[in-house]
Amino acid sequence: MLSRRKPAQPGSTRPSSLWPRKSGIAAVEFAVISPVMLSIAIGAMDTTQAIVMQRRSIEVAQQVGEIATLLAIQPNQTTSLTPTQAQQAESVIFAILPQLRSLVGNPTFAVTISDVVFTGTEPNYTANMAWSVPLSYGMDVYRPCGVVNQTTPTATQRGSNTGDHWTTVPTSGMSSSLSSVLVVDVRVQFTPFFLNLITGSFTIYQTAYFNQRSIVSSYITYDTSADPNVCPGYI
Amino acid sequence: MRRALPGHARLARRRGAVTVMFASGLVPIMMLVGLAVDFDWVLQAKAELDLAADSAAFAGAREAGADYAAGKTGYVAKGEQAALDWWNAQVGILTNASNATATETISQSGNTFTVTVAYTANVPLVLGQLFKWSRAAGAQIANTSKATITINQFGTVDFLIDNTASMMLAATATDEANLEAKILTWLAVPGNAASVPDGIGTSIPQCDFACHWKATSSGTNQTDYFALTRTTSGAAAITLRWDVVQTATTAGIQEMVSLETVLNQLSVGVFTFGGVNMASSSYLQTVYSETTIDQGGSGKGAAAAIASLSTITPTVGIDTQIDTNFGSAFNDIAALLPDSGDGSTSASPKRALILVTDGMEDDTWPQAIPTTEGPINPAVCQVMKNKGYTVFVLYTTYASDSISLPGNNVQLAPYINGTASPGLVSSLTSCASSPNDFVQASSPTDIQNAMTTLVGQAISSATRLSN
Numbered sequence: 270m271l272s273r274r275k276p277a278q279p280g281s282t283r284p285s286s287l288w289p290r291k292s293g294i295a296a297v298e299f300a301v302i303s304p305v306m307l308s309i310a311i312g313a314m315d316t317t318q319a320i321v322m323q324r325r326s327i328e329v330a331q332q333v334g335e336i337a338t339l340l341a342i343q344p345n346q347t348t349s350l351t352p353t354q355a356q357q358a359e360s361v362i363f364a365i366l367p368q369l370r371s372l373v374g375n376p377t378f379a380v381t382i383s384d385v386v387f388t389g390t391e392p393n394y395t396a397n398m399a400w401s402v403p404l405s406y407g408m409d410v411y412r413p414c415g416v417v418n419q420t421t422p423t424a425t426q427r428g429s430n431t432g433d434h435w436t437t438v439p440t441s442g443m444s445s446s447l448s449s450v451l452v453v454d455v456r457v458q459f460t461p462f463f464l465n466l467i468t469g470s471f472t473i474y475q476t477a478y479f480n481q482r483s484i485v486s487s488y489i490t491y492d493t494s495a496d497p498n499v500c501p502g503y504i
Numbered sequence: 505m506r507r508a509l510p511g512h513a514r515l516a517r518r519r520g521a522v523t524v525m526f527a528s529g530l531v532p533i534m535m536l537v538g539l540a541v542d543f544d545w546v547l548q549a550k551a552e553l554d555l556a557a558d559s560a561a562f563a564g565a566r567e568a569g570a571d572y573a574a575g576k577t578g579y580v581a582k583g584e585q586a587a588l589d590w591w592n593a594q595v596g597i598l599t600n601a602s603n604a605t606a607t608e609t610i611s612q613s614g615n616t617f618t619v620t621v622a623y624t625a626n627v628p629l630v631l632g633q634l635f636k637w638s639r640a641a642g643a644q645i646a647n648t649s650k651a652t653i654t655i656n657q658f659g660t661v662d663f664l665i666d667n668t669a670s671m672m673l674a675a676t677a678t679d680e681a682n683l684e685a686k687i688l689t690w691l692a693v694p695g696n697a698a699s700v701p702d703g704i705g706t707s708i709p710q711c712d713f714a715c716h717w718k719a720t721s722s723g724t725n726q727t728d729y730f731a732l733t734r735t736t737s738g739a740a741a742i743t744l745r746w747d748v749v750q751t752a753t754t755a756g757i758q759e760m761v762s763l764e765t766v767l768n769q770l771s772v773g774v775f776t777f778g779g780v781n782m783a784s785s786s787y788l789q790t791v792y793s794e795t796t797i798d799q800g801g802s803g804k805g806a807a808a809a810i811a812s813l814s815t816i817t818p819t820v821g822i823d824t825q826i827d828t829n830f831g832s833a834f835n836d837i838a839a840l841l842p843d844s845g846d847g848s849t850s851a852s853p854k855r856a857l858i859l860v861t862d863g864m865e866d867d868t869w870p871q872a873i874p875t876t877e878g879p880i881n882p883a884v885c886q887v888m889k890n891k892g893y894t895v896f897v898l899y900t901t902y903a904s905d906s907i908s909l910p911g912n913n914v915q916l917a918p919y920i921n922g923t924a925s926p927g928l929v930s931s932l933t934s935c936a937s938s939p940n941d942f943v944q945a946s947s948p949t950d951i952q953n954a955m956t957t958l959v960g961q962a963i964s965s966a967t968r969l970s971n
Contacts, residue, residue, distance in 0.1 A: 298522035306526070306533075313537045320544040327551045331558065346763070346960060477555055478594055480563040484570040484655070485763060 311463035319459055323473045325365050326455045329380065330477035332361045334453045337382050338482050338489075346485040349492040352402070355382050359404035366457065369406075377407030377458035377470075385417050385450040386488045386503070399449070399503040400491040408472075410456050414500035449488035451479040538631035546643045549627040553604060556594035557621040557649035560608060563590035564619040568610050569653040572617070575766045580617075584608045587621055614848040616654045623647060658845075658853040659963040660771040660794055661760060662893075663753055664837060666861035666900075667746070667776040667818050668828045672730060673902065675743040675948050683742045686732050730818070745900060746818055748948040749860055752898075752955035754810045756858070759956040760797055761806045763963060768796045770963060771853060772809045773841070776816055777833050787832035788840070791816050828865050831884040844892030856894045856962035859885075859935065860955070863899055863928045879925045882934035889937060896958045897936040899929070899944040900951060 337358035341348040350358075359380040363370045369378055383401035401412040453476065460470040481489055491499050568583025576582070587608035595604050604625035611618050626642040674680040733742040753774070760770050773794035777787060792812040799805030837857070845852020863880050885895050922928065929944065936942035941961065943954040 295522060298526075302522060302526045309533060309537060313540060316541055317544055320541070320548055324544070324548040324551050327548070327555055331551075331555045334559075343960070478559050478590065480559075480566045480590070482562075482566070484566060484573055484653075484765065 315461040315464050315468075318462065319473070322366070322457060322459050323475070326457050326473050326475045327477075329362045329365050330453045330455045330475045332365065333358050333380055333382065333455070334451060334477045334479035336361060337453070338451060338479050341489045342482055346483045347490075348481050348483050348486040348488070349490040350382075350402075351492045352496070355402045355491070356404055358382065359402075362404070362455070362457075369457075372406065375407060377472075379403050379405035379408045379410035379454070379456045381405070381410050381412065381452075381454040381456075383412045383452040383454070384489050384491070385452060387448045387450075396450075397502075398500050399488055400496075400499040402491065402498045408456060408458070410454060411498065412452070412454070449481065451481060451489060453477045453479070535631060538629075542629045542631050542643070545630070546627045546645060549625065550645050550647065553595070553623055553625055553645070554647055554649065556591050556604075557606060557623050557647060558651070559594045560587040560591035560606065561619045561621045561649045561651035563587055564608055564610060564621070565617055565651040565653040568612075568617045568619070569655045570765075572612075572615070573655045573657055573765045573769075580610045580612065583610045583617065583619065587619055591621065591623075614846060615657050616652060619651045621649045655847075657766065658769055658847050658850050660773065660853040660855045661756075661959060661962050662773040662775060662794065662837070662841065662855070662857045663756070664775045664777075664833065664857060664859045664861075665749060665753060665791075665816070666828065666859075667816055669818070670828070670862050670864055671744075671746045671749065671900070672733070672818055673745045674733075675745050675748045679743050682740045683733060686735075686742070690732055743948070748951050749900065750813045750816075751948070752952040753813055753860070755952050756955040756959040757797070757806045757809050759959045760963060761803050763960060764797065767802065768798050768850060771796045772806065774809055774812055774816075775837055777828055787829045788836035790840070794841070828861075830861075830865055830880045834884045834887050838887040838891060841891070844894075854894075854963075855892065856896060857888050858896045858898065858955075858958055858962060860898045860900065861932075862902065863932045864925055879928035879931040880935060882931045885935035894937045894941060894962060895935060896941045896962055897932045897943070898951070898954050898958060899932045899942065901944050901946045 337350060337355065338348075340354040340358060341350045343349060359382060362378065362380050366378075369376050381401060381403040384399040385396050386399045388395050388397065396417040398412050398414050398417055401414075403409070403411045405411075455475045455477075457473045458470050459473050461468055490503070493499065564583045564587025567586035568579045571579035571582050587610075588606070591606045591608070595606075604623060606621050606623040609620050609622075611620070624644065624646040626644055628642045674683050733744055735741075757772055760772060764770050771794050772792070773790075774792035776789045776791055792809045795805045795809070797803060797806035797809070799808070841855070844855035847854030861880070865878055865880050888895050932944075933939055933942045941958070943958060945951040945954040
């Protein structure tokens with residue numbers, strides 16, 4: 270006897286074949302979407318890390334300049350830095366970027382203090398590098414001796430003749446023979462945590478210019494008798 | 505009544521549900537991510553602009569201060585221009601802010617300059633640009649940085665130099681040995697030994713440490729060890745501590761000349777502890793009245809002050825020996841000199857007193873052993889501090905190696921090892937305006953270096969940039 274088959278109710282028939290199809294769709298969809306979501310997430314994380322690193326490198330440049338100019342003042346108002354004082358100022362980077370402190374993973378970074386001295390009178394003056402002292406790990410960053418390029422007062426170039434070294438100097442207000450510029454260069458190599466394979470490592474760099482805190486000396490001398498960091502004529 | 509869809513239709517609706525949900529959620533997700541990145545971006549731009557503003561304020565203050573000190577005109581405008589240039593120089597290498605503008609203003613109060621750099625900038629926002637939403641295209645940020653510099657333009661340095669007998673010790677161990685040899689030679693001359701006073705005896709050459717004995721025209725004691733130090737015959741010439749102090753004072757005055765940034769900015773005065781005979785002299789003697797170091801021409805006043813040093817009479821001699829009386833000397837100099845000014849004009853120079861001494865007093869304070877000698881009472885220095893002076897002290901210590909020389913008798917040892925002067929260092933430190941204004945030195949080089957350092961501090965202590 271043929272039993273009368275009850276008409277299949279929508280949604281209740283063939284459950285054993287429908288569920289696998291349903292979960293498969295979700296998996297496929299998730300498989301398609303998740304890389305996009307992951308990309309967004311890790312991209313945001315790496316980008317934020319890079320921006321934070323850059324912001325802190327600005328802080329480093331500023332604080333190193335503030336401290337170096339403070340340490341340079343002598344009781345008689347002349348200005349000079351000893352190698353120890355320069356290192357003290359530069360080691361601020363370890364306070365602001367503590368992840369560099371242990372040197373785990375061989376981080377690559379450098380903090381360089383340099384002094385540029387102006388001779389002559391405006392506008393026909395020359396800017397010379399007096400000394401350049403780096404605190405560096407994994408990269409050798411210092412400014413070369415000799416004439417520092419400078420162009421017009423509005424120039425904003427960011428290094429051309431010496432890698433990414435700073436070349437533009439303030440070209441007005443320098444008529445006083447007492448003028449010089451203390452330059453702080455910060456270089457930190459940043460390696461993205463997730464996107465390293467795609468982007469690779471890149472260097473974050475920042476430069477700060479400071480005047481000295483005294484009107485007596487023409488520039489901050491680097492107080493050492495024979496140091497390769499001191500340029501000829503400024504020892 | 506809502507009719508249920510057939511099974512295959514419902515399945516069709518479910519397919520792509522996650523995609524649709526993701527697609528619909530992608531916009532807010534991207535907006536949130538963009539918001540986070542933009543927030544960091546703005547913070548970074550602000551940090552960069554803060555740095556530029558600080559740097560600019562710094563430079564503007566120094567430029568205005570330097571030009572003011574140099575007597576140039578238009579120093580305010582020059583300082584503001586310098587601040588603007590340094591702002592441009594620093595901002596020029598920044599990439600995250602557009603339309604960054606700064607206003608630099610310099611205010612002057614006396615000889616103090618305050619530079620204010622106020623900036624505004626527009627930081628482009630990724631989010632706003634992405635959605636072409638003009639109202640969120642950029643974030644406006646603003647901040648202010650200040651720097652102050654005080655130019656201590658006019659200053660006067662008064663040297664109060666101890667010229668009493670205890671400053672007449674040999675300058676170095678070599679001088680000590682040479683002096684001893686000279687004295688022995690002198691004693692070997694028949695008749696000389698008999699003139700040594702006070703029955704101290706002749707077996708040990710007395711007074712090669714700090715020769716108080718000097719011949720007088722009226723006295724019977726014709727021993728003149730001080731004269732021996734001045735003769736060039738026989739053993740090598742002797743350099744006394746007194747000579748070193750004169751050389752150091754000369755260096756100090758020359759330091760003033762080198763540090764002067766504008767003509768007639770600095771003045772100098774030289775004073776000592778009284779004349780040869782205290783009975784007829786005050787406890788203070790003016791060697792060189794306060795005069796600008798450019799009096800009569802650039803640097804000529806300083807040269808005259810230096811020349812005056814050689815006219816100072818050391819107060820040595822058994823009959824005319826001068827007692828060191830710090831209290832009276834300070835009272836006298838306080839009565840003689842005007843109050844300190846703020847250094848803003850030539851009429852109100854910032855004043856400093858540099859005391860050069862061994863710190864030993866012959867007076868009755870505090871009745872130290874074994875005589876009435878003892879260290880300076882620091883309270884006596886207050887009278888000059890009350891007049892606004894910064895009091896600097898250069899303590900010339902006795903050479904410790906002198907004690908090992910055979911010629912020194914036991915009477916001198918307490919002065920060398922300090923038992924005759926308990927608390928001398930702390931007393932002299934208290935006499936100075938601050939511990940930083942106190943220096944002790946013994947060797948000729950150290951004394952000279954200390955003097956030039958103190959002079960630098962005396963005329964420049966207020967000239968610092970802070971922000």
